[in-house]
Amino acid sequence: MSTLVSLLRFSYSKTHFLRVAFYSSQPKQANKKNLGKVVHVAIIGAPNSGKSTLINNIVERKICAASNKVHTTTKMARAMYFHNDTQIIFLDTPGVVTEKEQKKYKLPESIIGACHKSLRCADVVGVVHDVSNRYTRDSLHIDVVSLLESVEDIPSFLILNKVDKLKTKTQLLTVIRNLTNGLIAGNPVPGVDPEKKKFCRGYSKFSDVFLVSALKGDGVSDIREYLISNAKPAAFHYSPTEWTDQRPEALIVEAVRAKFLDFLSQEIPYNIKVDLEYYEENEEQNKITCFVTAECPTERLVKLVGGAGGGRLQQITSHVRADLTELFKKPVAIDIRLKSKTKPE
């Protein structure tokens, strides 16, 4: 795989612009004297393409909630990675959706605008594209292309993800040709396909293409090295001990939501409201204790979500506990209780 990756990469010749980062809120412990190299990377792409999984793999910590269902990420979150004097600040974003889709599927409003917000903060944009889906692998989502066109001065690179799911790698050259409008591996192909309203062919200004499996980690170190080499001298925006801008309370809620999405079918998990009722970090004992409630629309769903004898809830809780222990690097005692929005039927 690594040979294929290096063969298919081509060198980046344009100048990287260092943009002044715009933040809606100030970083907690910005250390203006601490000079190093910094790069802000917005990661965008279609829902479920593997954006959060990729960031987690690069930063070596499960900061961004990921699941097997679409729209696990509903707002922008930062994940930081330090290497010697370099700070990479990832901006994880929800999968691109149109306003119509947001309303139709009753998605949080934060989904709309999160990508634009991330692009305002970015020095470079990484587009994650799922090559395992044969219906969409040859075209970029038209909203992704619109976003890229709205910030043409920011360099962008293409990440072809889930290559582990392909039986043969031969079709990858065609995919690359199509997604880069023939810039790489072939003759130019027409830009927009007017017949397909949602998808267009590709984008011709990608500076690099990476082939990765975010899940298995194949090719991921190439992206890390590429970003480190593109960081520019600047004061650190976060101290080396900070690995996200998210509060622990929010990380816990997102981790629980993600596991409900993984374990439950169809629409059920999207209708569960997760709330953190209690949170305590005991520094002496180096331990976190928390209590979460998950409100289901009906009593019938409480039973269904809990599973026979509460077995499924126990399974979900133990997976959440393992993820949070890995995330915070300390033991996490968590209790999840189900409750119903309506009275028992």
Ligand SMILES: Nc1nc2c(ncn2[C@@H]2O[C@H](COP(=O)(O)OP(=O)(O)OP(=O)(O)O)[C@@H](O)[C@H]2O)c(=O)[nH]1
């Ligand atoms: N086989 C395989 N699965 C992957 C890979 N990367 C991600 N996945 C899976 O794809 C699913 C979606 O991954 P996420 O990281 O949540 O995707 P996302 O783009 O952040 O999703 P949204 O929240 O909808 O924007 C999860 O089940 C991942 O395990 C990969 O390289 N190979």
